[in-house]
Amino acid sequence: MQYLVEQGSSHREVLEKVRARYGEAAQVLSHRTVRSGGFLGLFAREGVEITFYLKDDAVREGEKKKADIEEEKRRLLDRVSQERAIQEVLSEVRSLKDTIAESASRPASPEADHPTLEAIDEMLADNDFSPWYRSELLSRARAEFSLDALDERDAVEQAVLEWIGDTVKIPPAPRPVKPRVLVLVGPTGVGKTTTIAKLAALHSLGIGGLPAGTVRMITIDSYRIGAVEQIEKYAGIMRVPVSVVETAGDLRQTIAMYRETDLILVDTIGKSPRDAVRLAEMQQILDACGPSAEVYLAVAATTKTQDMLDILRQFEPFRYRGVVVTKMDETGRVGNVLSVLAETDKAVAWITDGQKVPQDISQANPLRFLMNLEGFRPNRPKLEERYGMRSR
Ligand SMILES: Nc1nc2c(ncn2[C@@H]2O[C@H](COP(=O)(O)OP(=O)(O)O)[C@@H](O)[C@H]2O)c(=O)[nH]1
Numbered sequence: 001m002q003y004l005v006e007q008g009s010s011h012r013e014v015l016e017k018v019r020a021r022y023g024e025a026a027q028v029l030s031h032r033t034v035r036s037g038g039f040l041g042l043f044a045r046e047g048v049e050i051t052f053y054l055k056d057d058a059v060r061e062g063e064k065k066k067a068d069i070e071e072e073k074r075r076l077l078d079r080v081s082q083e084r085a086i087q088e089v090l091s092e093v094r095s096l097k098d099t100i101a102e103s104a105s106r107p108a109s110p111e112a113d114h115p116t117l118e119a120i121d122e123m124l125a126d127n128d129f130s131p132w133y134r135s136e137l138l139s140r141a142r143a144e145f146s147l148d149a150l151d152e153r154d155a156v157e158q159a160v161l162e163w164i165g166d167t168v169k170i171p172p173a174p175r176p177v178k179p180r181v182l183v184l185v186g187p188t189g190v191g192k193t194t195t196i197a198k199l200a201a202l203h204s205l206g207i208g209g210l211p212a213g214t215v216r217m218i219t220i221d222s223y224r225i226g227a228v229e230q231i232e233k234y235a236g237i238m239r240v241p242v243s244v245v246e247t248a249g250d251l252r253q254t255i256a257m258y259r260e261t262d263l264i265l266v267d268t269i270g271k272s273p274r275d276a277v278r279l280a281e282m283q284q285i286l287d288a289c290g291p292s293a294e295v296y297l298a299v300a301a302t303t304k305t306q307d308m309l310d311i312l313r314q315f316e317p318f319r320y321r322g323v324v325v326t327k328m329d330e331t332g333r334v335g336n337v338l339s340v341l342a343e344t345d346k347a348v349a350w351i352t353d354g355q356k357v358p359q360d361i362s363q364a365n366p367l368r369f370l371m372n373l374e375g376f377r378p379n380r381p382k383l384e385e386r387y388g389m390r391s392r
């Protein structure tokens with residue numbers, strides 16, 4: 001058997017070099033930190049050296065995997081040339097990316113990866129993080145921790161939690177305009193109307209981080225049976241007025257009529273904007289809300305990763321400035337939400353976690369997601385210190 005050695009500046013870089021050259025045939029035996037370059041011992045750079053050997057059937061397997069990926073790529077390209085629906089292609093690309101990410105994050109042989117990393121990867125998978133997100137985190141851990149440091153599992157776990165927390169983006173504070181028009185879009189049944197009612201109550205009472213002020217709700221969801229009664233019921237309980245409008249023109253007029261109001265909350269119809277008519281209709285509604293309207297997309301935390309990605313993309317034309325994650329109380333696994341937000345680079349503004357109006361809503365904060373992760377043993381004071389002050 002032939003033993004080979006490869007060096008580079010990080011574990012990830014070396015592994016990528018080895019994989020690019022030998023594919024799955026390379027079986028990693030060991031890795032160690034080395035110092036290279038420099039002058040008389042000065043300015044030497046720390047790097048990583050990996051020792052590995054080549055396995056015969058792994059060579060064949062590696063080639064087969066490569067051939068499979070090439071085949072998959074060809075299939076995708078065929079699709080593109082046939083001008084099939086772009087959403088379909090996007091989701092195929094994504095699952096291909098996940099397949100590649102998964103095989104890249106897997107060590108060449110079971111003993112090649114550190115037990116701490118194996119355990120963390122398992123926890124990430126249990127929390128529904130996507131293969132892409134997991135492989136990004138593991139690569140970073142390999143690059144930033146030496147083998148000895150990896151033995152300190154608590155420290156590695158804590159670092160991984162902080163990296164996850166750091167990917168959570170919060171939208172910047174909105175520009176002060178009057179009226180502030182806030183529009184909620186999203187699929188049916190995710191909790192848009194309930195969220196509008198919660199926000200209306202918080203704002204009219206001046207709690208939960210929203211300044212006190214005059215509020216009006218406007219609904220254009222007059223199609224669904226019971227929709228108007230639902231929002232009127234909330235309006236009555238909270239003493240926040242509501243207007244029901246039918247068209248984009250009515251909406252524009254109503255907003256103009258109440259321009260002295262501090263906050264206007266617009267509840268929309270919950271249909272997926274898949275077809276062109278719906279897209280145009282929704283665009284008219286958003287145009288009627290004025291150029292400084294803030295659009296937020298509501299998605300339920302219980303939505304599967306791929307479905308959530310599809311929803312975020314479908315609503316992309318409406319240029320929402322952030323996401324409201326609803327129904328956090330219905331799941332203990334939020335890796336899907338965090339992966340999708342990171343992958344699409346979207347900010348999260350609010351989190352809702354129950355049906356009670358107005359209690360079950362809070363401004364989004366990385367800590368909230370981190371404390372929801374299963375299996376991890378977070379150092380809460382440290383995380384609080386890091387994220388406690390972060391709010392919109
Ligand atoms: N468990 C839970 N249920 C919620 C939450 N938000 C809304 N709901 C419920 O989800 C259902 C649909 O809510 P609704 O506001 O009508 O959704 P819309 O169609 O998007 O307007 C209702 O039964 C709500 O009480 C939440 O954060 N957690």
Ligand SMILES: [Mg+2]
Nearest residue numbers: 192193221227
């Ligand atoms: Mg509704």
